[in-house]
Amino acid sequence: MVWAIGGGKGGIGKTLLTSNMAVYLSWLNRQVVVVDMDLGGANLHTALGVDVPSKTLSDLISGRVDDIKDLLQPTHVKNLSLISGANDATGIANMPHVQKTRLIRKFREIEADFVLLDLGAGTTNNTLDFFLLADQKIVVVTPEPTSIENAYRFIKAAFYRMLRASTPSPHVRGLIEQAMDSKNTRGIRSPKDLVLEVKRLSPDEGRELEERMKNFQISLIVNQVRVKAEAEIGKNVQMVCQRYFGMSIEYMGYLPYDNSVWQSIRRRVPFLVETPNSTAVTHLEEILRNLIKSPNIQSAK
Amino acid sequence: MNKDETYYEILRVPRNASISEIVAAYHSSRSAFSKDSVAMYSLFSQDEADKVLSKLEEAYLTLSNIDKKREYDRMLNSGESPVQRPAPVVEKPRAPRSEPLPIPQVPLEDATDPNLTRPETISGALLKTIRERRSLSIEDVARITKIPQRFLIALEEENTKTLPAKVYIQGFVKNLASLYKLDPELTSRHFVQLIDSKKNST
Numbered sequence: 033m034v035w036a037i038g039g040g041k042g043g044i045g046k047t048l049l050t051s052n053m054a055v056y057l058s059w060l061n062r063q064v065v066v067v068d069m070d071l072g073g074a075n076l077h078t079a080l081g082v083d084v085p086s087k088t089l090s091d092l093i094s095g096r097v098d099d100i101k102d103l104l105q106p107t108h109v110k111n112l113s114l115i116s117g118a119n120d121a122t123g124i125a126n127m128p129h130v131q132k133t134r135l136i137r138k139f140r141e142i143e144a145d146f147v148l149l150d151l152g153a154g155t156t157n158n159t160l161d162f163f164l165l166a167d168q169k170i171v172v173v174t175p176e177p178t179s180i181e182n183a184y185r186f187i188k189a190a191f192y193r194m195l196r197a198s199t200p201s202p203h204v205r206g207l208i209e210q211a212m213d214s215k216n217t218r219g220i221r222s223p224k225d226l227v228l229e230v231k232r233l234s235p236d237e238g239r240e241l242e243e244r245m246k247n248f249q250i251s252l253i254v255n256q257v258r259v260k261a262e263a264e265i266g267k268n269v270q271m272v273c274q275r276y277f278g279m280s281i282e283y284m285g286y287l288p289y290d291n292s293v294w295q296s297i298r299r300r301v302p303f304l305v306e307t308p309n310s311t312a313v314t315h316l317e318e319i320l321r322n323l324i325k326s327p328n329i330q331s332a333k
Numbered sequence: 334m335n336k337d338e339t340y341y342e343i344l345r346v347p348r349n350a351s352i353s354e355i356v357a358a359y360h361s362s363r364s365a366f367s368k369d370s371v372a373m374y375s376l377f378s379q380d381e382a383d384k385v386l387s388k389l390e391e392a393y394l395t396l397s398n399i400d401k402k403r404e405y406d407r408m409l410n411s412g413e414s415p416v417q418r419p420a421p422v423v424e425k426p427r428a429p430r431s432e433p434l435p436i437p438q439v440p441l442e443d444a445t446d447p448n449l450t451r452p453e454t455i456s457g458a459l460l461k462t463i464r465e466r467r468s469l470s471i472e473d474v475a476r477i478t479k480i481p482q483r484f485l486i487a488l489e490e491e492n493t494k495t496l497p498a499k500v501y502i503q504g505f506v507k508n509l510a511s512l513y514k515l516d517p518e519l520t521s522r523h524f525v526q527l528i529d530s531k532k533n534s535t
Contacts, residue, residue: 176371177371177374177375180372180374181374263468264466265371265372267361267365268370268371268372268373269365269372271362271365272372272376274345276376276377
């Protein structure tokens with residue numbers, strides 16, 4: 033089961049969330065591997081309080097290492113191991129698609145119950161592709177407009193990329209590519225406009241496109257909620273996305289802003305370990321419960 | 334939003350949705366597109382959001398009014414193109430019954446302030462909204478109040494078939510009102526009246 037955690041904006045807590053979700057799952061006696069895919073800002077090892085592994089994904093990609101299991105670095109938490117991204121940024125950055133699918137397959141071959149990918153910030157094609165290949169696609173936001181804006185940018189990019197990749201017809205693919213360019217001259221300003229354009233071309237393909245949009249499933253987590261009203265943001269984003277994209281986002285829950293989390297970061301200890309009784313933990317449990325039983329989980333590709 | 338969308342599709346409720354489900358759906362959607370909603374930032378301009386809001390309101394005003402809803406459903410069923418503004422329905426004289434649920438005058442964020450939640454506006458949907466704003470599930474409330482889950486659900490749905498005898502409803506709603514910081518006495522009295530008039534009109 034591969035979970036990808038993304039969201040576009042940096043500094044909103046993806047790494048912290050990934051590492052603590054991984055710790056919690058390990059405590060449930062599951063075998064968990066966390067993978068740091070954040071090339072420019074690999075922090076997962078710091079969040080877990082371990083050194084950078086000596087062998088990273090670039091060693092696997094370059095062929096210096098054959099078996100992905102050789103990249104596994106144990107952590108202080110039983111059942112939890114870490115794989116780090118490349119030390120050299122070009123290693124993963126220019127991966128052809130076939131190599132990405134191969135890598136995801138290798139993640140699944142690790143015999144872990146859960147493989148959590150910390151995708152890091154940004155909306156590069158790499159980030160998007162690993163996001164799209166995962167069984168459970170998780171987007172993290174905070175209640176700030178900057179984070180929301182970046183998250184929508186990320187979701188839009190992933191959404192159109194998914195649509196284009198799964199469309200056989202070159203005409204429709206062309207329209208999708210135009211939709212990806214917000215300044216396109218066809219006037220396609222939203223997925224709904226795109227569907228109308230495609231239906232004009234071919235009603236069947238338009239309906240088919242709508243169906244694929246509806247089946248695109250993402251899970252949403254809201255982090256750093258400070259006031260009660262902000263807890264509503266998850267449901268509101270869900271509704272806005274439903275109307276704009278015609279797709280369903282499943283809202284998994286939120287984590288309250290916790291003033292003591294910075295201390296656990298300083299000490300390089302997951303907050304679950306540092307403050308196991310904090311309210312953040314109850315919320316995390318709820319989020320994980322929802323993630324595990326979610327129908328969003330797509331079958332392994 | 335397409336011109337072809339029915340009011341049910343606009344509110345994202347099924348055709349057999351209860352009035353309380355319709356009310357709840359309206360309020361949730363409305364808050365997502367309200368002026369201060371950060372959730373629509375960068376996807377919807379305020380103008381676009383206002384268009385969504387006015388469609389939502391139009392849908393709600395029809396579907397939350399039993400007579401207008403009936404007429405609208407008839408039009409949908411007969412395949413008539415549902416006019417987005419249905420012609421005014423002639424009100425037949427009938428025995429006094431409870432008014433259709435009004436658009437709450439209070440911002441629901443303040444629903445837990447007893448000074449602002451007027452007991453006479455109490456409804457199943459409002460109970461549900463208050464519960465959700467407190468991030469409580471049905472299980473949570475059942476655990477706290479010891480009210481069985483099926484009755485909590487029935488209260489929120491105003492499901493006259495499943496609800497128990499009046500004396501129990503009174504007790505349950507008083508209990509819930511205390512939990513939600515509403516006036517227990519007045520709230521339970523108005524809620525029982527609501528259920529009574531629903532029973533009388535069916």
